[in-house]
Amino acid sequence: MxxxxxxxxxxxxxxxxxxxxxxxxxxxxxxxxxxxxxxxxxxxxxxxxxxxxxxxxxxxxxxxxxxxxxxxxxxxxxxxxxxxxxxxxxxxxxxxxxxxxxxxxxxxxxxxxxxxxxxxxxxxxxxxxxxxxxxxxxxxxxxxxxxxxxxxxxxxxxxxxxxxFHINTIREQKLTDNDLRGMLILAYKQGLIEKGEFMLHKNISTAYDLPAENIMTPASIVTVVKEDMSRDEITATVQRSTHRTFPVMTAGNDIPGALMIKDFFLQPDKPLRELISPVSYLSLNQGIYDMFQLLRREGTIMGIVLNEYGEFEGIVTFHDIVSGLLGNLPGYNTKERILQQQPDKSWLTNGITRLSFIRETLNLEWLRPYEEEDITVAGLLIGKLKHIPQPGEKVTLNQLTFEVKSMNKHRIEEVIIREVSST
Incomplete structure (x- = not known):
């Protein structure tokens, strides 16, 4: 025993x-x-x-x-x-x-x-x-x-x-992106951080490398001030817009700087060329953190996004950068500028509009899982269609149709969003 x-x-x-x-x-x-x-x-x-x-x-x-x-x-x-x-x-x-x-x-x-x-x-x-x-x-x-x-x-x-044998016994622990995300999720589940703080960290880690193309205001809807405009013409132009800063374009379609409304109206005797503030020049694929650092280092108020041919594609402001990192912020009539309701109850938006903005504005919580694969409406369409679409092609998800309205070369310019029942 x-x-x-x-x-x-x-x-x-x-x-x-x-x-x-x-x-x-x-x-x-x-x-x-x-x-x-x-x-x-x-x-x-x-x-x-x-x-x-x-x-x-x-x-x-x-x-x-x-x-x-x-x-x-x-x-x-x-x-x-x-x-x-x-x-x-x-x-x-x-x-x-x-x-x-x-x-x-x-x-x-x-x-x-x-x-x-x-x-x-x-x-x-x-x-x-x-x-x-x-x-x-x-x-x-x-x-x-x-x-x-x-x-x-x-x-x-x-x-x-x-x-x-010259083998180093000191191991450096390397924290990966997945480790960081896992720690954030665990901290949130255990109540160590609030939901708002969790979403803030999540947005920053997700959007860190977000390119200019995904956060810029496209040139097609940017209000520009022409260098040869009279003061009355400039006044009429800026009064029709909700923006506070406008890119100034020369006769040769170059953009040497930007005009701030307050400078224009507070200094009525100065010519336009003396009111222009410098701008930074960005590429379409420049990351959001690099854009932030560049604008801060150069002390500029606006970034002008150019394609590989030097053509004007859009603008990026600090407001766009912060919105890209933290989510959409109030101001500038963002909803009216990016998401416009049509007479037939459909919505017109840009291809570069973020899915998170569509979800938040139209209260479409079911869109959230799609944001993990595609950041923008254009990305969603291309991902589902598996090719560069033509105007009229559409994707239907959960009784909602995303239809390509117009293209700019190989880029999706405008998209119509409507309920299936209303087609």
């Missing part, structure tokens, strides 16, 4: 160390960091333990090795001693009974150790590493302290041997 108890204890110890090994290796360190910063002492204890993987792995390995040695020394012989009398009664002879009992004993111990001492605990640890690490850590800390001298010898030997 004592022999069976010893075998069970050895397998249980093997179970414990295997559970500790996989649980502590598999646990999400980023998630623990968030919890520890939130005051979770158990998470902080786990972090302290796994901060030096060499030491806790050495402690685990010491335990597994000791258990393995004891199982090898006593396990097989104990099982053989229990089984040998049975086989002798089968008239197998002393040698035959001993050999068969030893084979079955060692085989049984090996099977039980693999299943109950290795596979089951490791599977459990992989399924729930965080919970396991919380349970295991206090006892592992005690075991590490008890075996500290031997563990120190092992870790020092390991580092010395690796150093002979």
């Amino acid at each position: 004592l022999s069976i108890i010893i075998i069970i204890v050895l397998i249980a110890l093997n179970f414990y160390f295997s559970l500790a090994e996989i649980g502590l290796i598999s646990v999400d360190k980023n998630a623990l960091t968030i919890q520890a910063n939130g005051g979770n002492q158990r998470a902080a204890s786990v972090l302290r333990l796994i901060d030096d993987p060499d030491e806790f792995l050495s402690a685990v390995q010491v335990g597994i090795t000791l258990v393995g040695i004891l199982e090898g020394l006593y396990g097989g012989d104990m099982m053989a001693a229990l089984l040998e009398p049975v086989f002798r009664s089968w008239h197998l002879g002393n040698y035959g009974a001993h050999l068969l009992a030893l084979l079955i004993g060692v085989g049984s111990i090996t099977y039980l150790t693999i299943v109950f001492g290795e596979l089951i605990p490791k599977t459990l640890a992989l399924l729930n590493p965080e919970k396991i690490s919380f349970i295991i850590t206090p006892s592992m800390i005690i075991f590490s302290k008890i075996t500290y001298p031997f563990i120190k010898l092992l870790t020092s030997s390991t580092k010395y041997i690796l150093g002979l």
Whole structure:
């Protein structure tokens, strides 16, 4: 009976160390960091333990090795001693009974150790590493302290041997975009950050590389001030618009700068050329962060977006950049400028209009999943049609039709959005 108890204890110890090994290796360190910063002492204890993987792995390995040695020394012989009398009664002879009992004993111990001492605990640890690490850590800390001298010898030997081969034992933890998104989601689910803060971080990480083409106001709907206009003509032009800043265009279609309304009306005696503020020049694929840095560095109020031929494609302001990062902001009659309701109750919009803007303005929450694949209306159409569309081609989603109204070369210029029932 004592022999069976010893075998069970050895397998249980093997179970414990295997559970500790996989649980502590598999646990999400980023998630623990968030919890520890939130005051979770158990998470902080786990972090302290796994901060030096060499030491806790050495402690685990010491335990597994000791258990393995004891199982090898006593396990097989104990099982053989229990089984040998049975086989002798089968008239197998002393040698035959001993050999068969030893084979079955060692085989049984090996099977039980693999299943109950290795596979089951490791599977459990992989399924729930965080919970396991919380349970295991206090006892592992005690075991590490008890075996500290031997563990120190092992870790020092390991580092010395690796150093002979010039292998760096200091691992730099690199945080990927997916890790960051996972940490944000976890922090939001655990109530560490509010929904608004979560959406702010999410928008910034998603829109970081958003190109100018996706946030600019296209040239087709930009109100420009011509350099040769009279003051009365300029006044009439700006009064018809809700904008506060206007690009100034020369007779040769160049845009040397922008005119701010306040400068124009507060300084009526100055000629137009003296009121023009400098602008920055952007490419269609220039990222939103690069645009922000450029406008700030050059101290300009507007970015002029040009294509590869130097042709005017649109404008970008700080308002557009902030809207791209944080979501649509109030002001400038954005809805009326980008999304215009037609007499037949349909909506006319630009191909570069963001799906998030359509969702928020028309209260179409079902559009949200599509935003993960396509940022703009044009991207949605091209993604669903699998080709550059022609005017009249359409895509229907959830009883809503997106129809291409006009094209500018290979770019979708205007799109009509209408309910299927109204077609």
